[in-house]
Amino acid sequence: MRRGRLTPGAVRKWGFIASFLAAPLAIYIIFFVSPNLQALQLALTNSRGISPDFQYVGFENFTRLFGDEVFWAAVRHHGLILLVMPLVTIVIALFFSFLLNLGGGQRNGQLTGVWGSSFYKVVFFFPQVLAVVIVGVLFQAVLNPQKSGILNSVLGWFGVDPVGWLIKPDLALWTIIGVMVWQGVGFYVVLFSAGMAGVPKEIFEAAALDGANRFTLFFKITLPLVWNTVQVGWVYLGIAAFDAFALVQVLSIDRGGPDNATTVLPLEIFRQTFTYYRFGYASAMGVALVFLVLTFAALTLRVTRRERIEY
Template structure:
């Protein structure tokens, strides 16, 4: 038995190798624990208190903050808005990004025996990616000018030239959230065009050439070949967009009327967290909302990865 234990003992070289690896991992793990895990734990702790954010004195009140969420008139509308964002924003963004990515990488037909994108594809990729260069606050200010409810707005000015009365894009409760979703999609599409283009460029040309020899058209080429081989990238994109749908703070803060209005028609949970903490000084209650948002996001990511999981296609 003693000889058996010695036979399975790690060699000095293996110990040195593991020590070398751990020496590189130690600093990042410590930084991650301090600056990421630590604040999460602290948020859970604050959520169990009535801390006002100013005085160092507070009392532990258990789950009272969480029970208040069920009767909060702003919390549930915000959750419903996130549900709409989760349904519309990822679908619209992925559909538009896939369409343009396919055109820019595969949809241009055969050239020198290879599938290519439409003419000027490299230039169009830069144009599509341009919104990613802009800060979110700048995008919000830009669309404030575009969506102004009177004739001074760029969009309403164009509609007025066609004889259409100005539309209250951001002041109409029935339109405001849809308008902000449209801005989110506009901002996000460019990144996913580049992401999906990178995924499509990794698909071997032999696959497309074989499909072309079999008489596959663009429709078949997209749905039967490109989409299945791009599934892993789509899965990642869907998760990222879902997480973005649980955010939306900056655009709602800048674009919405009265920060989440009109009549809470555009409010989202990050905005409610900000309001409870910095307007009403209810840091304990704001932390409870943050914990709820954390678990909603975590649940969405886990369910998405589970539902969209499929056998990996090797090529």
């Protein structure tokens, strides 16, 4: 047999592999690569979406972005959400996951979670069952600025005046971030619990026998062993921070208000497209958003990369 010539067995092997990869690759190209390429093409035009007639304007739409105050306000809001929401969500989720899996102490020589941990996992995961719009509608009642609002009613019992959670520009975005954390914690509690459940209990039990307290057990053993899961969760939450469309659309005053205090890029893209019919300009915003998301994911995976721990 001459070197470099495929044998019939090798042909069958690679043909079998290609047959499995062909469908996912085709779906990826059709539903991700192709729309993004079309958006890039549309971003180079002055299309208004209501007429097939348009002109190519080069990078005019991208140049216009640099002078758009609303665009930069949305970018700043994404930056704030990106700094706060993933960190708070992961810290809370890790805390509860640790309690549900290892916080109950030793029973019959084995580390267990707190009493009723299985029930608590269901309770924490419940917000994930609800659609984002339903969550937004529920929190409209919770955050109503009047005394009749659920949260303000509770605060009224302690003599606190009603708070305009969503009508104060300096408070509205923080309130929406709080709702995003509430909605996301349950999923990551389950995700991190699955990661901890995949670690042999003998490792934790050996550490406990050596005198490790809960602080040491969490930071020195548990967190390093589930770091890959935390890394994935951080990327997912970062991508969610670049979205936030539905919650801002439902909860904010005047779609991104008051005074653009809560606007985000997906909402601004929606407004430019279906309110002002600036399809080309909206596509330029979409391309910028994709670039920001991909940059964040790449940097996060790079910065948080650690050597894999085998056990």
